[in-house]
Amino acid sequence: DAGVTQSPTHLIKTRGQQVTLRCSPISGHKSVSWYQQVLGQGPQFIFQYYEKEERGRGNFPDRFSARQFPNYSSELNVNALLLGDSALYLCASSLPGTLNTGELFFGEGSRLTVL
Amino acid sequence: RKEVEQDPGPFNVPEGATVAFNCTYSNSASQSFFWYRQDCRKEPKLLMSVYSSGNEDGRFTAQLNRASQYISLLIRDSKLSDSATYLCVVNSGGATNKLIFGTGTLLAVQP
Numbered sequence: 001d002a003g004v005t006q007s008p009t010h011l012i013k014t015r016g017q018q019v020t021l022r023c024s025p026i027s028g029h030k031s032v033s034w035y036q037q038v039l040g041q042g043p044q045f046i047f048q049y050y051e052k053e054e055r056g057r058g059n060f061p062d063r064f065s066a067r068q069f070p071n072y073s074s075e076l077n078v079n080a081l082l083l084g085d086s087a088l089y090l091c092a093s094s095l096p097g098t099l100n101t102g103e104l105f106f107g108e109g110s111r112l113t114v115l
Numbered sequence: 116r117k118e119v120e121q122d123p124g125p126f127n128v129p130e131g132a133t134v135a136f137n138c139t140y141s142n143s144a145s146q147s148f149f150w151y152r153q154d155c156r157k158e159p160k161l162l163m164s165v166y167s168s169g170n171e172d173g174r175f176t177a178q179l180n181r182a183s184q185y186i187s188l189l190i191r192d193s194k195l196s197d198s199a200t201y202l203c204v205v206n207s208g209g210a211t212n213k214l215i216f217g218t219g220t221l222l223a224v225q226p
Contacts, residue, residue: 033213040123042202042216043159056213090158104214106158 002027004093004107012113013081021076021110025093031055032074033104034066035090043090049074078112086114116141119217121203127223132193136220138186138203147206148179150188152199153219159202162188193224 005024013019025032031050035043045058049068068074072093078085088111092104121138128134140148148165163170165177165186176189186203203217 035216040218042119042218045213045215048213058213103161104159106160108158 004091004105006089006091006107006110008110009108010111010113012115014115015081015083017081017114018077018079019081019112021078021089021091021112023074023076023091023093023107025072025074025091026105029093029095029105030072031094032068032072033092033094034074034076035092035106036060037088037090037109039087046076081114083114086112088112117217118142118207118215119203119205121217121220123218123220125221125223127225128193129225130193130195132224133189133191134193134222135190136188136201136203136222138188138217140184140186140203140205140215142205142207143184144208145205146208148186149204149206149214150175150177150186151202151204151216153202154199159216162201190222193222195224195226198222198224 007022033048034046036046037043046060047066048056052068063079066076088109090106090109092106094104119140150162151159152162153159163172163177165179167179169178174191178187200219200221202219205215207213207215
């Protein structure tokens with residue numbers, strides 16, 4: 001069975017540009033979460049979506065937005081990129097009610113470099 | 116104060132050593148606790164949950180002290196393959212129910 005897939009795996013942008021990152025959850029998983037991991041830090045929560053609705057938002061500016069599609073895939077958009085947005089962006093999927101068991105399944109991430 | 120705090124290390128230990136990692140969390144309402152493992156340039160993966168009574172999985176033992184808001188992970192008989200970053204994770208609870216990750220502790224097991 002395919003795990004969580006993310007695209008692109010690597011990308012380079014310049015300041016002020018916009019980026020869209022994509023995620024396909026594990027089949028049967030309806031919840032998708034996005035995390036940002038800066039080098040040397042743990043993952044920071046950005047968004048959680050369940051059944052196409054936003055269920056949670058972390059402490060990130062409005063330049064960050066996301067959505068979930070009817071097939072449960074998701075996109076993360078970041079506008080007006082800053083150098084500090086350079087990070088590994090991780091998507092994770094989970095079954096409903098399993099966050100109490102800590103079972104988040106992560107994709108390999110999209111590594112964004114902003115120049 | 117960070118919601119989840121860990122010593123970033125690195126912890127450099129010889130094969131066969133016992134090593135312990137500690138973590139503190141700030142939200143006393145947190146209900147669920149975990150350790151994740153992240154290999155270099157890879158995604159995090161769930162290592163084990165942490166239960167109030169303490170729990171063991173092979174060479175790994177996790178402990179929780181709710182009164183002190185303190186979590187620990189003990190690794191016995193360290194293997195080279197244990198080299199990784201160990202992330203302390205707390206479920207925030209509430210409507211969002213998100214997982215909050217610590218900075219991670221880097222373990223390097225030396226031959």
